[in-house]
Amino acid sequence: MALRTLTQAWITLVVLSVVTTGLTLVSEHGTSRKLLIAVILAIAAVKARIILTRYLNLSQSPFWTRVFDIIGTVFFALLYGIYLVGGAA
Amino acid sequence: MTDNAQNSDTEDDNWGVLGELPGDFMMWVLIASELLVFGAALLAFVAVRATDVTGFAADQQQLNQTAGAANTIVLVTSGFFAALAVSASAKFQKTRARVMLAAAMTLGLVFIGVKGIEYWQKAEAGIGLDSSPFFTFYYLITGFHAAHVIAGIVIFALVSYFDDKRNIETAAAFWHMVDLVWVILFPIIYLVR
Numbered sequence: 001m002a003l004r005t006l007t008q009a010w011i012t013l014v015v016l017s018v019v020t021t022g023l024t025l026v027s028e029h030g031t032s033r034k035l036l037i038a039v040i041l042a043i044a045a046v047k048a049r050i051i052l053t054r055y056l057n058l059s060q061s062p063f064w065t066r067v068f069d070i071i072g073t074v075f076f077a078l079l080y081g082i083y084l085v086g087g088a089a
Numbered sequence: 090m091t092d093n094a095q096n097s098d099t100e101d102d103n104w105g106v107l108g109e110l111p112g113d114f115m116m117w118v119l120i121a122s123e124l125l126v127f128g129a130a131l132l133a134f135v136a137v138r139a140t141d142v143t144g145f146a147a148d149q150q151q152l153n154q155t156a157g158a159a160n161t162i163v164l165v166t167s168g169f170f171a172a173l174a175v176s177a178s179a180k181f182q183k184t185r186a187r188v189m190l191a192a193a194m195t196l197g198l199v200f201i202g203v204k205g206i207e208y209w210q211k212a213e214a215g216i217g218l219d220s221s222p223f224f225t226f227y228y229l230i231t232g233f234h235a236a237h238v239i240a241g242i243v244i245f246a247l248v249s250y251f252d253d254k255r256n257i258e259t260a261a262a263f264w265h266m267v268d269l270v271w272v273i274l275f276p277i278i279y280l281v282r
Contacts, residue, residue, distance in 0.1 A: 001176060010169035013272075014162055021158040024280050033282075040276050047165075047272040055172045055265040056120075061109035075128055079135055083281060086139030 001057055009054035016043050033088035038080060045076045113259045120266045123237070127230070127270045131277050134226045138281075141222065146282040148223035151216065153207050157279040160203050161272060164238075167196035168268040171245075171261040178257040186257060190249045193264065197242040204235050227278060234274060237267045 020043050026036060052068055053059040110117045138145040174189035211217075211224075218228045241264045248256040 001172060003173070003176065006169060006172045006176065009172075010165065013165040013169075017158065017161045017165065017272075020161075020276060020280070021154075024154060037281050040280055044273050044276045048269055051165075051168065051265055051269045051272065055168050055268070056262060057111040060111055061106075063106050063109055075132075079132060079277070082132065082135045082139060086135070086142045088142075088282070 001054060005054060009050050013047055013050055016047050019043060034084065037083060037088070041076050041080055045072055048072060112262050113255065116259050116262045120262065123266055123270065127234070127274065130226070130230050130233075131274065134230065134277065135281070137222050137226065142282075144221065145223045148221050148227075149279070149282050151211070151214070152227070152279050153210065154279050156203050156207050157275050160200050161275050163196050163200050163203070164268050164271050167193045167200070168265050170196065171264045175254075175258050175261045178252070178254045183252055186252060187249050190245050190257070190260075194242050194245045194249075197238055197245070197264075200238055201235060201242075204231065204238075230274060230278065234267070234270055237270070241267050 020040055023036060023040055023043075049069070049072065053065060058065050058068065104114075107114060170189045170193040174186045174193065177183075177185035177189055216224055218225055241260075244260045244263060248260040
């Protein structure tokens with residue numbers, strides 16, 4: 001993987017981590033909290049995809065990128081669905 | 090084309106889509122297995138949370154979110170150095186690869202240090218594995234992950250010595266898996282409430 005691509009991936013991961021931390025400072029309840037958690041989980045999914053495709057170089061295989069995209073989407077959807085069943089604190 | 094070359098082509102063809110996976114195939118088996126284990130544990134965590142939302146939120150308030158967030162940046166940066174080590178190794182830049190592995194290992198040790206401080210703070214506050222369902226999950230999941238970080242540091246130390254390209258690539262793949270698990274684990278355990 002080219003240095004430029006890896007550096008871009010790293011910067012994106014750091015920026016997304018900072019954004020996630022910033023979002024946790026927002027104190028919301030009810031529907032807004034549920035939306036906030038959806039955003040935080042979506043950011044985590046994006047970060048996981050960057051690690052898979054850039055650091056682990058999975059982007060060289062469109063087939064496996066798609067497989068991990070599907071599994072990741074199902075996992076995070078399931079996770080968020082269970083979260084909604086419990087509700088926001 | 091020689092017989093040997095034909096045999097080699099046939100063997101490559103037999104892998105099908107599995108041959109598209111970058112690096113060592115067995116490492117991908119390990120990565121998939123680990124993701125399934127951590128994924129199941131995190132789903133169980135959220136399911137048990139649904140039975141006691143208030144209790145989980147109260148326990149979560151006792152976690153050090155700043156330390157967890159800092160550790161996220163430490164680990165993704167460490168993964169960056171691991172990826173750079175693979176890149177250097179592919180160009181036969183052995184010294185550079187070793188320096189990058191050393192940087193990745195150092196940040197791995199920083200991660201363990203921060204995690205240790207977190208555990209120590211919890212112990213000081215009298216919080217242990219059996220304090221509540223939340224902390225049982227917290228210690229088991231983060232402890233299992235920390236064990237993988239320590240294993241990754243040891244593997245990096247080994248491949249710094251046995252530094253052929255394939256070894257470094259396989260070790261880095263293990264490290265990225267550890268990194269990947271953390272970026273999913275951190276928001277679920279530390280932030281979701």
